[in-house]
Amino acid sequence: MKAAVCTRYGPPEVLQLRELEKPTPKDDEVLVRVHAATVTAGDCELRSLKLPLSWQLIARIGFGFRGPRKKILGQELAGEIESVGKAVRLFKKGDQVFAFTGLRLGAWAEYNCLPENGWMAIKPANMTYEEAAAVPAGGLHALHCLRKGNIESGQKVLIYGAGGTVGTVAVQLAKSFGAEVTAVDNTRKLDMLRSIGADKVIDYTKADFTKSGETYDVIFDVVGKSSFSGCMRSLKEKGFYLLGNPGLSQQARGLWTLMRSSKKVIGGTVSYRGEDLIFLKELIEAGKLRSAIDRRYPLEEIVEAHRYVDTGQKKGNVVITVGHNDRT
Secondary structure: OEEEEEOOOOOHHHEEEEEOOOOOOOOOEEEEEEEEEEEOHHHHHHHHOOOOHHHHHHHHHHHOOOOOOOOOOOOEEEEEEEEEOOOOOOOOOOOEEEEEOHHHOOOOEOEEEEEOOOEEEEOOOOOOHHHHHOOHHHHHHHHHHHHOOOOOOOOEEEEEOOOOHHHHHHHHHHHHOOOEEEEEEOHHHHHHHHHOOOOEEEEOOOOOHHHOOOOEEEEEEOOOOOOHHHHHHOEEEEEEEEEOOOOHHHHHHHHHHHHHOOOEEEOOOOOOOHHHHHHHHHHHHOOOOOOOEEEEEEHHHHHHHHHHHHOOOOOOEEEEEOOOOOOO
């Protein structure tokens, strides 16, 4: 099978397209014939290991010192089940699925083995493989974080860094919960954010929302780049400041805030549930959630895809299409 192999940490050019042996599923696994995957900012961070110094050692211990132990990266995919292990009961050959692979990675290949009890579900009937592949990573993370905010109908929610993989789903989820949503990102992403339902948009290159005098019930900082003190000023009493990508200093300040204020700061470890992907599927089929896709690249051009994502200018998602010529 064809796969994009990460030979070491570094720039996009460390990725090489190679021929590898087709995997065989274990008893509790399914073999997915991958039709689409994605490249996210998180994927590029893992490929390059350009992380804050405080996380560098932890990342190398977890993923490998000189290069990733798991050579095939990529965390979300959509495809068709080609075969199942003898103990599998939830899926069958021919099922069209979408999945989040998590730390198993492996999405940038023609085939991937996944456990039947993992983050996998039948693909939404009203989505293509490409559209479905762009849902799991951002969708699961956005859902996990926003649930912590206990959003109620009529509340005001601000999403900071709304134009990426997580943010585009967060905008739509908050709307589905009945909130009035303000989306913050750069100039070139504002039209896209309006198209997916944002009630208001703010261009952070031209205006600082923390100085507008507006206050919010929930502020969700997807990217970890907002002003902590500014967000606290812009938060209503008993409001929630959700940190989707918190640094150590933000987490420390959050703990201090919890001891002296009615405002809540929530970040840290995330945990996803298998049924969450089914919940997202139901929202999609009800017309309340759709993928925001910026560009598509074939697997053979994955280096170019990484170069684009590295610019920080992607709007929503970058999809990798995986063609097959029936080789093993």
